[in-house]
Amino acid sequence: xxxxxxxxxxxxxxxxxxxxxxxxxxxxxxxxxxxxxxxxxxxxxxxxxxxxxxxxxxxxxxxxxxxxxxxxxxxxxxxxxxxxxxxxxxxxxxxxxxxxxxxxxxxxxxxxxxxxxxxxxxxxxxxxxxxxxxxxxxxxxxxxxxxxxxxxxxxxxxxxxxxxxxxxxxxxxxxxxxxxxxxxxxxxxxxxxxxxxxxxxxxxxxxxxxxxxxxxxxxxxxxxxxxxxxxxxxxxxxxxxxxxxxxxxxxxxxxxxx
Numbered sequence: 001x002x003x004x005x006x007x008x009x010x011x012x013x014x015x016x017x018x019x020x021x022x023x024x025x026x027x028x029x030x031x032x033x034x035x036x037x038x039x040x041x042x043x044x045x046x047x048x049x050x051x052x053x054x055x056x057x058x059x060x061x062x063x064x065x066x067x068x069x070x071x072x073x074x075x076x077x078x079x080x081x082x083x084x085x086x087x088x089x090x091x092x093x094x095x096x097x098x099x100x101x102x103x104x105x106x107x108x109x110x111x112x113x114x115x116x117x118x119x120x121x122x123x124x125x126x127x128x129x130x131x132x133x134x135x136x137x138x139x140x141x142x143x144x145x146x147x148x149x150x151x152x153x154x155x156x157x158x159x160x161x162x163x164x165x166x167x168x169x170x171x172x173x174x175x176x177x178x179x180x181x182x183x184x185x186x187x188x189x190x191x192x193x194x195x196x197x198x199x200x201x202x203x204x205x206x207x208x209x210x211x212x213x214x215x216x217x218x219x220x221x222x223x224x225x226x227x228x229x230x231x232x233x234x235x236x237x238x239x240x241x242x243x244x245x246x247x248x249x250x251x252x253x254x255x256x257x258x
Contacts, residue, residue, distance in 0.1 A: 061099035070115025085199040092180035167239035
């Protein structure tokens, strides 16, 4: 791809504000020269169509990906061949961090809708981190956040009743959208209810029942995939204190709700 265009600093800042790249550069107060360096290693890929893979389990690791629009789910396969959903990834988030250590992707990532991503070749990012003070530290912080995210998920699944799990999931989505500057209390669930149930360790029928219960209580309004949170405080009262979005699978012994 040609890189002959002149980089406009204000344009880069605007594009990055709702992107995980914002976490890589803006908090460090990078100057125009450093922003240009970062921009030059980023590849703007063609959109990933619904059902298309961004990467697959076991594939060699080469890049991190910043989601510009759309959404993806990550999943792995159990020994019996069944799919186990790990997480849902939204605009402004960085995906692929889990593959840095082993140099191979430990899961597959598939688009839930037409999704636009920026590809960041890791070898270039690693080299650039030696030129830009603080870039590597921020990458470590993102990886640390992933670990905390996983620990939270295991706590939710191990200790929380099914209604707490679903409330935590919805409040986690709300907070993630708010963090990126989107509407916090109104969004579409691009992931199917079956996938959500799989990820949260419960039966799909339980998801439908709980959504209905939350709606009857005036906490949310559900219109197919569209969710509107009517009472954030009430929903948060049900949710776990750990408000990260659950990301890793539950044990098979806790994989079904009431």
